[in-house]
Amino acid sequence: MPACGGRTLYAMTLPTGAQLLQYLISGLTLGSVYGMIALGFTLIHNATGIVNFAQGEFVAFGALIALSCSEAGLPMPLAVLTAMAAMTLLGAALERAAIRPARGASVITLIIITIGASILLRGIAMWQWGPDALPMRHFSSEDPIHLGPASILRQHLWIMGIVVATMLGLWLLAERTQVGKAMRACAVDREAAQLVGIPAARMVMLSFALSGMLGGLAGSIVAPLSMGQYNMGIMLGLKGFCAAILGGIGNAPGAVLGGLLLGILESLGAGLCSGMKDAVAFGIMLMVLLVRPTGLLGRRAGRGEAVG
Amino acid sequence: MRVRSKRYHQLAAAAAAAAVLPLVLPSEYAIHLAVVIGINAIVALGLNLLMGYAGQVSLGQAAFVGIGAYASAILSVKAGLSPWIGLAAGAALGGLTAAVVGGPLLKLRGHYLAMGTLGFGMIVQIVMVQWEDLTEGTIGVMGIPPFSVAGLALDSELRMYYLVAASAVLAIALAGNVIDSRVGRAMRAVHGSEVAAATSGVDTARYKLQVFIMSGAMAGFAGSLHAHHAAYVHPDSFGFHYSIQLVVMVVLGGMASIWGAVFGAGAVTLIGEQLRSFQEFSTIIFGAVLVAVMVFMPAGLWRGSADLIGRLLGSRGAGGRRRA
Amino acid sequence: MTAEVLLRLTDVTKRFGGLVAVDDLTFEVQRGQIKAIIGPNGAGKTTAFNLITGVYALDEGEIEVAGKRASRLPSHEVASFGVARTFQNVQLFGNMSILENVMVGAHTRAKSGLLSASLRLPAMRSEEVALAERARECLRLVGLDKLAPEMPALSLAFGQQRLLEVARALAAEPLLVLLDEPAAGLSTAETARLGELVENIRELGVTVLLVDHDMDLVMQISDEVLVLDHGVKIAEGTPREVQRDPRVIAAYLGEEP
Ligand SMILES: Nc1ncnc2c1ncn2[C@@H]1O[C@H](COP(=O)(O)OP(=O)(O)O)[C@@H](O)[C@H]1O
Numbered sequence A: 001m002p003a004c005g006g007r008t009l010y011a012m013t014l015p016t017g018a019q020l021l022q023y024l025i026s027g028l029t030l031g032s033v034y035g036m037i038a039l040g041f042t043l044i045h046n047a048t049g050i051v052n053f054a055q056g057e058f059v060a061f062g063a064l065i066a067l068s069c070s071e072a073g074l075p076m077p078l079a080v081l082t083a084m085a086a087m088t089l090l091g092a093a094l095e096r097a098a099i100r101p102a103r104g105a106s107v108i109t110l111i112i113i114t115i116g117a118s119i120l121l122r123g124i125a126m127w128q129w130g131p132d133a134l135p136m137r138h139f140s141s142e143d144p145i146h147l148g149p150a151s152i153l154r155q156h157l158w159i160m161g162i163v164v165a166t167m168l169g170l171w172l173l174a175e176r177t178q179v180g181k182a183m184r185a186c187a188v189d190r191e192a193a194q195l196v197g198i199p200a201a202r203m204v205m206l207s208f209a210l211s212g213m214l215g216g217l218a219g220s221i222v223a224p225l226s227m228g229q230y231n232m233g234i235m236l237g238l239k240g241f242c243a244a245i246l247g248g249i250g251n252a253p254g255a256v257l258g259g260l261l262l263g264i265l266e267s268l269g270a271g272l273c274s275g276m277k278d279a280v281a282f283g284i285m286l287m288v289l290l291v292r293p294t295g296l297l298g299r300r301a302g303r304g305e306a307v308g
Numbered sequence B: 001m002r003v004r005s006k007r008y009h010q011l012a013a014a015a016a017a018a019a020v021l022p023l024v025l026p027s028e029y030a031i032h033l034a035v036v037i038g039i040n041a042i043v044a045l046g047l048n049l050l051m052g053y054a055g056q057v058s059l060g061q062a063a064f065v066g067i068g069a070y071a072s073a074i075l076s077v078k079a080g081l082s083p084w085i086g087l088a089a090g091a092a093l094g095g096l097t098a099a100v101v102g103g104p105l106l107k108l109r110g111h112y113l114a115m116g117t118l119g120f121g122m123i124v125q126i127v128m129v130q131w132e133d134l135t136e137g138t139i140g141v142m143g144i145p146p147f148s149v150a151g152l153a154l155d156s157e158l159r160m161y162y163l164v165a166a167s168a169v170l171a172i173a174l175a176g177n178v179i180d181s182r183v184g185r186a187m188r189a190v191h192g193s194e195v196a197a198a199t200s201g202v203d204t205a206r207y208k209l210q211v212f213i214m215s216g217a218m219a220g221f222a223g224s225l226h227a228h229h230a231a232y233v234h235p236d237s238f239g240f241h242y243s244i245q246l247v248v249m250v251v252l253g254g255m256a257s258i259w260g261a262v263f264g265a266g267a268v269t270l271i272g273e274q275l276r277s278f279q280e281f282s283t284i285i286f287g288a289v290l291v292a293v294m295v296f297m298p299a300g301l302w303r304g305s306a307d308l309i310g311r312l313l314g315s316r317g318a319g320g321r322r323r324a
Numbered sequence C: 001m002t003a004e005v006l007l008r009l010t011d012v013t014k015r016f017g018g019l020v021a022v023d024d025l026t027f028e029v030q031r032g033q034i035k036a037i038i039g040p041n042g043a044g045k046t047t048a049f050n051l052i053t054g055v056y057a058l059d060e061g062e063i064e065v066a067g068k069r070a071s072r073l074p075s076h077e078v079a080s081f082g083v084a085r086t087f088q089n090v091q092l093f094g095n096m097s098i099l100e101n102v103m104v105g106a107h108t109r110a111k112s113g114l115l116s117a118s119l120r121l122p123a124m125r126s127e128e129v130a131l132a133e134r135a136r137e138c139l140r141l142v143g144l145d146k147l148a149p150e151m152p153a154l155s156l157a158f159g160q161q162r163l164l165e166v167a168r169a170l171a172a173e174p175l176l177v178l179l180d181e182p183a184a185g186l187s188t189a190e191t192a193r194l195g196e197l198v199e200n201i202r203e204l205g206v207t208v209l210l211v212d213h214d215m216d217l218v219m220q221i222s223d224e225v226l227v228l229d230h231g232v233k234i235a236e237g238t239p240r241e242v243q244r245d246p247r248v249i250a251a252y253l254g255e256e257p
């Protein structure tokens, strides 16, 4: 067990330039994935005010479905699309079955509902795929590309490319389409949106569906590097959380920025001291919450003035 | 007042039931489970004061249990001090930690507070793993001695049971006393309407902090009991999973209900025990039941069932359906 | 009776973003008065109450209660100066009984803490008895003493909930109570009884600052009326003076059906 606490503290050495570059590459990759998960949180949070603790399970299911499809001989794009489609349905189903009937419930109740859903999904994943980590083929050759002293995997490029493309797609959806505008209107003021004829309930379901799709995609692109395991969603989900808070909850560009920043900081932190990798994420989250709960780009506050 | 004497009667009945319980429990293992339930109940009671009564979520309560457990383990194994000193230190350190982190954390509300406490819990667990000189990292601290009373070691399940049962009854009495007092009303007022509480003269930050400290101390106390019962502490026992379990105990049992917390501790502990025997299906069922209960009985199983039975019988529900 | 200033606002301003909700507001309330603030919806009346009670932080100006500075203090400290209030959108403690709601109102009248509560020390017990007695008295005063005191507060009818808020405010034995639209949603009979209640409250030596839309009530019981419009004070004086003021008629009374 590599550790930096106590005895091994003094073995810490400063990284070289090549190592730094390497950390940056893996940090950006991981950060893109965090950003995508954080975006999933953001979509649901904006539509409903709920923090969805089952977001990580969307990612785990995406990974497991994609790797099973790919294992079964499906071409990679089809495997990924299947995972995305399945998670879109699952997201919508979760909203319909567990969130909609509980409208108006307290924060604690809503938290437990999504936590219950995550436990349920994790159980299903373990039943279907077993407890062990399962490998997945990379999207293309596994040979690294050398960049001077550092090297980069093609899968890294795939991940970053897909995440950038997805952000662009979502941005177009939000800015240029009727549905996107309706969703944003609901996020700003649900009642007002309903008054002008936007079906707010359907928009909420859509946000869960989209969020499921994002989770499915995030899972399928990260699985070749991380492998797929029934419980992988816990940590990935929580890190997505940290990213969302760092960027400013409810703020989509913030979510992506928070993800990237978190990925890089975590990767550097792990490079200095591998045992502290998770501490970086949660430490940053705590610091942001305490010092600036609105995050880097957010405007809504966690404290807020009470209204009389 | 009538309500108060009813509370004391219930408490006396519970104490009597707890005293004879081991006589009817079928096995050593059953008594072991009763001990675990008692320990969890103490934590759940504290968490219910915080969550159910004062309305402040904590998804990091396991950290306080861990702090109490490690404090007690380290003091008795490494410093050779009496487990009783460990118990006092565990409770004190749990409370102290809550006092330190509570100041800034409790400024947060709702989901933000949930995430803040979650982050705090994760960091405490990481410290348990990383501070190897003190905690033995992922190996954990082993060979923790049992409590002893006048030379008699509490090294059997039965003897430990009586210590834990007495502690739990005490905790129930304590929680009941606090709720039914000026301090308890102030805490509940914070939950009911923070603005109205403040304009009534309640220093809301102060009472939030007090209840947080109390829940932390109760968790630390229970953690110490756990350490000397299991004779072994390990970071995995005090992670996010356990924090969630604790919240589920409170919510399933029923928020703002003392007996609900005890009931929830029993239910979740027993279900968790079942999970070991047939893994994934129980997880699935547990998750599904949890969602269903929260959607259809947000007041918890205890009050929810009473309501349901009441409705089925056509009369009005026993306990009002309260949303937290 | 010597006029003694109990509440003084000096050049108080509160902005929400670009909106000036309370604009350079200055006024006084004398001890023993019943004073009313009226004005159309959105005039800034509730905001003024929120500023006085420290719910909102003011942007400019000063607020004094009984000669002590109350601006920039947290709500519970303002309360300890003897200021109590009710809310336009009723803010009862839904998780507590009727009696307990009123006992919270008397929070500043007692001092037992966590330790004495945990151990139920004798001092704490006698304090509890006194608090409960005080709470019952307040319930009697507002006419809610016929109800079972352990009923959940939210099981009351709406008008009774408003009265319960008044009882809670009185339990603090305040010098000044702020009533925010106490007659809203009440029947004519209930409103008439409320008028008597407010006068009774004054008889007890409590100064009253009142916001309401019921002009009959306001003009009948108030010693002085202040008119707000868009956050600005446009008139202040006796009910008769205010009713005759052309600016008030234009800005406010004229609009009302
Ligand atoms: N918390 C707040 N945030 C933003 N605007 C507010 C807030 N509270 C009140 N306002 C605005 O301030 C103005 C005055 O409101 P208020 O004091 O409630 O009016 P009144 O009580 O006289 O009807 C209104 O335009 C209202 O929309």
Ligand SMILES: [Mg+2]
Pocket: C045, C046, C047, C088
């Ligand atoms: Mg108003």
